[in-house]
Amino acid sequence: MQKTVPDNRRALILDEAAKLFSARGYDSTSMRDIAAAVGMLPGSIYYHFPSKDEILATIYGIGVDQIITAVETAITTVDDPWDRLEAAAVAHLDTLLNRDGYAAAVIADWPGDSEIRPRLVTERDRYETIFRKLVAALPGLRKAEQRLFRLTLLGALNWTLTWYRPGRQTPAQIARGIIAMLRKT
Amino acid sequence: MQKTVPDNRRALILDEAAKLFSARGYDSTSMRDIAAAVGMLPGSIYYHFPSKDEILATIYGIGVDQIITAVETAITTVDDPWDRLEAAAVAHLDTLLNRDGYAAAVIADWPGDSEIRPRLVTERDRYETIFRKLVAALPGLRKAEQRLFRLTLLGALNWTLTWYRPGRQTPAQIARGIIAMLRKT
């Protein structure tokens, strides 16, 4: 995924921070929390990252990459527009609800004020674009309906973060169920 | 809306706090921010509320009351199950996207740790129950499908908070559009 000789400590910080951010939120997670999870002292983190904001921005970038990669891989072998959308939804939810991934932080977190907001918006747009295209390819949807359809689908998918618990339905089953409800004919 | 001689200062604090909480989030809003918005000094707030948590819990209770009242009023005169669900969705979104209401804080805010979480969960359940009944009344949905249908609908509705901007479609139009997508025959 990255270089052959990666900076292990840096990656570990990102891993633990991503978990904490998605579990408790950005604002409620302190540098002390992250340091404790990694097994470092707070000051040491600053050797790897200049600020807490920068950690979040990095996680955002990786999280969006993870979703995009998963979705694009899932749809390459599929032709039918509805099947492609379903494959994308399954991949999206699989990535999102995987507790070790960075994707949950992308959806769940939105730092209060912060100067990095523009960057995060840009990242988020990157992955919305994929769904824009997938929805545009569906038959029988007028241009004006496509936008609301996309937002409805993404809302239903992303809202799972608030209620999903492992053990019942799998993420893939949930995604297919949601698509089935939105599928016409 | 309330008593004839209400505690104006207390109500004002709640109003301003609700706006700040839904705009910037609970954690990112300080007592100093609230005090400044009200035109008080931070210490004075504590005459009206014992803690910041208590302000949020109060807003939650009122916000849920607002949604429930709006939804129940909207559905009393409607008979057909699908029409009832649509009326409920319209009322829900009208309340949610009204910038002066407390409902947005209910959906958007979730304090990091806090001991009041159980209370908030209870409040949230109160309003989910209404939709549980409305969905149960729909024809042609098997028991197992009802839960996912409800969560999909609420997800799509609540997600509007992240993208809705006044000027385009009205909340009512959005709600009807979402229902139309989920409506079978």
Add this chain to the structure above:
DNA sequence: GTCTATATTAGGATAGAC
């Protein structure tokens, strides 16, 4: 690269005058 120690600021909350 990590630690010790600490600067600095902000936040929730309280005591007591008015």
Add this chain to the structure above:
DNA sequence: GTCTATCCTAATATAGAC
């Protein structure tokens, strides 16, 4: 009921030793 003044804690971040 609001203000003044302040306590206490926790947070981000930095400097410099090792």
